[in-house]
Amino acid sequence: MNDRPDELAEAPFLSSIAEPDDHAGHRKRVRERFLKVGGDALEDYELLELALQLVIPRRDTKALAKTLMREFGSFSGVFNASQARLVKIKGLSDTTIAHLKVIQAVAARFGRDRIDSEQPILASWTQLIDYCRSQMAFESIEQFRILFLDKKNRLIADEVQQTGTVDHTPVYPREVIKRTLELSATALILVHNHPSGDPAPSSADVRMTKEISDIAKPLGITLHDHIIIGKSGHASLRGLKLL
Known part of the structure; x- marks a missing residue:
């Protein structure tokens, strides 16, 4: 798959550019809320926003999380969406899509381990x-x-x-x-x-x-x-x- 222009949003040379204060503050507040109340207390889009923060470290991900929820209907629907459908979403680079699929694979392995026991x-x-x-x-x-x-x-x-x-x-x-x-x-x-x-x-x-x-x-x-x-x-x- 060829890289698309929105890859620039995650390019290494941008690492030295400071994140806008409002974005940084919002991201911090969401993380702190997660640590305080846990994932079960968060809305699906908020948990998805946190997951996106892991793979898009220097951008506001709230709007993208809501877009994905609207497009795919649910939290699970986002992670189970095909690569062909994800690539059509503005703001998702090839790298981000790969990282989302890694998260999906980790969740699947965790689920299997819960039933694959003695x-x-x-x-x-x-x-x-x-x-x-x-x-x-x-x-x-x-x-x-x-x-x-x-x-x-x-x-x-x-x-x-x-x-x-x-x-x-x-x-x-x-x-x-x-x-x-x-x-x-x-x-x-x-x-x-x-x-x-x-x-x-x-x-x-x-x-x-x-x-x-x-x-x-x-x-x-x-x-x-x-x-x-x-x-x-x-x-x-x-x-x-x-x-």
């Missing part, structure tokens, strides 16, 4: 849903992933099995079971997203889940759930009594 994954359901939402809720195409568990329901692997189109992902039940046996897993949680935003399961989702369950059960493999992630929330086929 504790049974079923004991940290809220963290699991948060992790899946952070990974999939804002994807523009369907993604089918599998969480492979051991006999104590601890995570062995988290793998994206298939990606598809905006409204369909091909899933092959026998391939799912084949990979389960390769990993010596004894339980599964299926997860996929609906880019439309509505997590309600389709008849095809229910049928595919039953096919996998029917193959898995005689082999001693437990299918705990099939979770569907959407922008507006999530749906559990187990919770809906469809599994």
Whole structure:
């Protein structure tokens, strides 16, 4: 990707130029408020503003944070936005976009570590849903992933099995079971997203889940759930009594 003119706003030779007092004062006040009350007490745009301060150290980032929130709809939507869409936003340089993607990757790794532990994954359901939402809720195409568990329901692997189109992902039940046996897993949680935003399961989702369950059960493999992630929330086929 070629550098654009707004890269000049972050050029090293500007490091000696003093930040305007009002900008410096505002940035300091936001940081101090964060340290005093914590991130949960901040508005989404304020937390995004702080994140942008890390990667654009000598510019007011409040207006940019609000622009990004309007464009992408949510805090998560900003970080999950594609590079192609981010590059169209005035004020975001190639360097800034790369840094935002690093922050996204760090958050994803942190989320995975919260469920990838010695504790049974079923004991940290809220963290699991948060992790899946952070990974999939804002994807523009369907993604089918599998969480492979051991006999104590601890995570062995988290793998994206298939990606598809905006409204369909091909899933092959026998391939799912084949990979389960390769990993010596004894339980599964299926997860996929609906880019439309509505997590309600389709008849095809229910049928595919039953096919996998029917193959898995005689082999001693437990299918705990099939979770569907959407922008507006999530749906559990187990919770809906469809599994």
